[in-house]
Amino acid sequence: MSAIQAIRGTRDILPEEVGYWQQIEAAARQILGNAGYREIRTPIFEQTELFERGIGEATDVVGKEMYTFTDRGDRSITLRPEMTAGLVRSLIEHKLYAAGNAQRLWCVGPVFRYERPQAGRQRQFHQLDVEVMGSADPRADAEVIALATDLLQHLGLKTLTMDLNSVGTPADRQQYRAALVDYFTPFKAELDPDSQDRLTRNPMRILDSKDARTKEIVQDAPSILDYLSAESQQRFEAVQQRLTDLGIAYQVNPRLVRGLDYYTHTAFEIQSADLGAQATVCGGGRYDGLVAELGGPETPAVGWGLGMERLVLLLQKLHPATEVSVDFYVVSKGDRPEAQSLQIAQTLRRLGFSVDLDLSGSAFGKQMKRADRSGAAACLILGDEEAETGMVQVKWLASGEQEAIAQADLASRADLLRQQLGKR
Structure with missing residues (x-):
């Protein structure tokens, strides 16, 4: 099909x-x-x-x-x-x-x-x-x-x-239309078909013709400014x-x-x-x-x-289009980390950050490659260990620097995160 x-x-x-x-x-x-x-x-x-x-x-x-x-x-x-x-x-x-x-x-x-x-x-x-x-x-x-x-x-x-x-005004145009009909009528056979049709119905539209011969004829047509x-x-x-x-x-x-x-x-x-x-x-x-x-x-x-x-x-x-980047790209693997990753993404979004959440469930390596291509400033990483301890790894992608932050502290650290984003 x-x-x-x-x-x-x-x-x-x-x-x-x-x-x-x-x-x-x-x-x-x-x-x-x-x-x-x-x-x-x-x-x-x-x-x-x-x-x-x-x-x-x-x-x-x-x-x-x-x-x-x-x-x-x-x-x-x-x-x-x-x-x-x-x-x-x-x-x-x-x-x-x-x-x-x-x-x-x-x-x-x-x-x-x-x-x-x-x-x-x-x-x-x-x-x-x-x-x-x-x-x-x-x-x-x-x-x-x-x-x-x-x-x-x-x-x-x-x-x-x-x-x-x-x-x-309509009165001005009535006089001008009559002048156009008088001018174009001797050229009727040379006008393009649309202009021939317009000659009696709407002669002013002939002035807008894109046909090469009609445009030549239009050059010497009366000017509306004279009417x-x-x-x-x-x-x-x-x-x-x-x-x-x-x-x-x-x-x-x-x-x-x-x-x-x-x-x-x-x-x-x-x-x-x-x-x-x-x-x-x-x-x-x-x-x-x-x-x-x-x-x-x-x-x-x-x-x-x-x-x-x-x-x-x-x-x-x-201005050619550029790839839209985000502040954070969240990767996770496993039932508990994936559940917590959605909560973390929503917390950061409500704080005003732009966040892309990887939903693929694929291996960490593939998710990290997508994070690199996303243009994000930092990647947030959650595995089984982070889910167990209530932490999240923050990896700044440009420098490779990495730090662990308690998930519960994300809101209180919002201003610091903004400062760090501003420096990247």
Whole structure:
């Protein structure tokens, strides 16, 4: 019988990698917590209508990439392909907007899209998401971008660049869409098939095509910056000035569009030169109409999503994993020593030490070899003699020094043991 393997596009996060995930999450909790952002957790599946209305039926995400099924109640259910729509649904359902002040929220968890798997992109992947709901102030745009750069810099990333654009208001985009259709129509036969399909449904997405010929055609396409209203242009300039005031480097990229229909005004992406083709680490922008579109009151909002898998790839390049070491490795042989070894391990763990207990019951020689490979500072040895006398042998593995300690004295000697560990 063949072994069952993980489904294509999913992967196990093994113990040696989990530390990177914990590092990112701990940094996020610290940095976002200091800025007054509160963690929220929403379901991983929602009514399909939420994403069709929120993301846009003309998007690739809704049209091609969602995991949708009919449940036993004959309801159309979708595994979330992104975080924001679910957060907005929660904001509306629980009337979080009623507090009268901007809601600063963040969350982290799995999302699902049926895409071609490659390095840093899976069909089940994970996003860290940050949102400010209830403020139209350009400072909110700059704040969320600043927090993204703070987080990435805190994690030690250096080869980062940021593209910034404004996609204006729906009225701005309507004029721009018409200009794009006029421009691209004569080239329709030369566009890639996806772009031909987008020409009438969502022409702005053509700007994001990866096809070589389409990219050539895009070079001379109209710029959305020429179609912004005076108010939209002033707003974009205000966001740029706030970023400049904060010392955050960026480049204006009028070809930058985000793949979801709900964006208005600010759009941005942060890329790393170390990621190859899948260079975007973090992306987001403003979505002032989404809350109202999903049935809530008019509520301006801005936020971003960060791809955890891609960020982990970068951290692995920066800091290759090292073997996790422990303070003590406990070896024992025989019924009484093995029973006492568990008690000793638990005593030391409760005192705050990290302890690995050998459970193999194999010969002392084999257990000692594993102790040497474990990276532990010391090996605790219990044989029949130690069990009889209530002692334990402590062997400091680097020096080979060995001493006998009464098991009953371990708690009272905790501070001394810490000092000895600090010197090793």
